[in-house]
Amino acid sequence: MSGYAMEPAKPTKISFQALPPSDRWSPSLVVPAPVCRFEGFLGAERADALLEYAISRQDDFRAGTVSDPLTGEVSRKGRDSLVLPVASEVFSAHLADCLPLVQEVLGLRAVLDRSVTVLTAHGEGGHYGIHTDASRVRDVGTALSAVYYLHRRPRGFGGGRLRLYDTVVDGEGRARPAETYRTVEPEHDTIVFFPSCAFHEVVPSTCPSGRFEDHRFTLTTWISDREPAQGAAAPREAGGSGPWQWMARAAEGTRPLGEHGRDHDGAHPVPLPPPGPAARRLAPGPRAAQHDG
Numbered sequence: 001m002s003g004y005a006m007e008p009a010k011p012t013k014i015s016f017q018a019l020p021p022s023d024r025w026s027p028s029l030v031v032p033a034p035v036c037r038f039e040g041f042l043g044a045e046r047a048d049a050l051l052e053y054a055i056s057r058q059d060d061f062r063a064g065t066v067s068d069p070l071t072g073e074v075s076r077k078g079r080d081s082l083v084l085p086v087a088s089e090v091f092s093a094h095l096a097d098c099l100p101l102v103q104e105v106l107g108l109r110a111v112l113d114r115s116v117t118v119l120t121a122h123g124e125g126g127h128y129g130i131h132t133d134a135s136r137v138r139d140v141g142t143a144l145s146a147v148y149y150l151h152r153r154p155r156g157f158g159g160g161r162l163r164l165y166d167t168v169v170d171g172e173g174r175a176r177p178a179e180t181y182r183t184v185e186p187e188h189d190t191i192v193f194f195p196s197c198a199f200h201e202v203v204p205s206t207c208p209s210g211r212f213e214d215h216r217f218t219l220t221t222w223i224s225d226r227e228p229a230q231g232a233a234a235p236r237e238a239g240g241s242g243p244w245q246w247m248a249r250a251a252e253g254t255r256p257l258g259e260h261g262r263d264h265d266g267a268h269p270v271p272l273p274p275p276g277p278a279a280r281r282l283a284p285g286p287r288a289a290q291h292d293g
């Protein structure tokens with residue numbers, strides 16, 4: 001005799017009084033952003049060298065700006081960060097090597113071949129309010145944001161976590177940040193990748209010493225595709241599967257009006273190199289044959 005009933009129990013009916021019928025049905029879809037992280041991205045030695053470089057450029061950082069999604073107006077509203085546009089062949093090569101694996105994990109098929117990078121620093125009261133990175137990329141529906149973190153040990157700042165919000169897609173297909181989010185700790189020598197169309201926020205940081213070397217540093221990169229050839233239709237299905245199709249469609253509304261040739265913090269796009277041999281080491285190969293014999 002098993003402990004399970006052999007026949008399914010007759011279900012108890014929920015009356016219309018308990019659950020009234022309605023001709024209105026308008027739930028909101030909540031889509032979590034796909035995300036992945038790497039630890040020990042550059043390795044201890046190079047991470048420290050890069051941190052020292054960032055610290056040495058203190059006088060060249062400027063106040064970071066935001067671009068209004070509707071008007072394209074550039075201001076400092078909702079943001080207190082220092083930025084310095086940069087370009088590094090070594091860093092770009094590392095990104096290119098990771099990209100095949102990142103795209104596989106995040107379910108993104110698009111061909112991404114250029115990047116825009118800035119160094120940032122957050123000190124006492126540093127923050128960056130809820131936004132998408134639509135103003136940084138050509139096609140927000142297929143672009144990736146990558147944030148690489150650097151800091152002195154022991155850590156000289158508090159707070160400064162990254163919140164990656166779920167996306168609410170409303171009945172009209174528009175996007176807004178959900179109340180729910182994933183928290184990313186800004187750990188030294190780690191990098192996080194997420195869709196540029198995902199709402200995110202840097203919560204306020206503290207920096208008790210007030211010293212620049214104790215700030216929260218990042219190398220923030222936006223990775224996207226090049227301008228499509230003249231007359232070529234943008235194939236939407238060339239983007240991604242899963243959450244991408246929902247988030248990307250919804251994020252159309254967060255794209256700034258008008259074309260901006262330049263990043264609003266003065267950063268310039270550089271082509272990404274093709275992935276090197278390191279990419280083959282990173283990506284899991286075809287499943288190994290079983291040695292059972």
Ligand SMILES: O=C(O)CCC(=O)C(=O)O
Nearest residue numbers: 128133147162202218220
């Ligand atoms: O610093 C971070 O964690 C994220 C920065 C960011 O969202 C941005 O620069 O657009």
Ligand SMILES: [Fe+2]
Nearest residue numbers: 131132133200
């Ligand atoms: Fe951002």
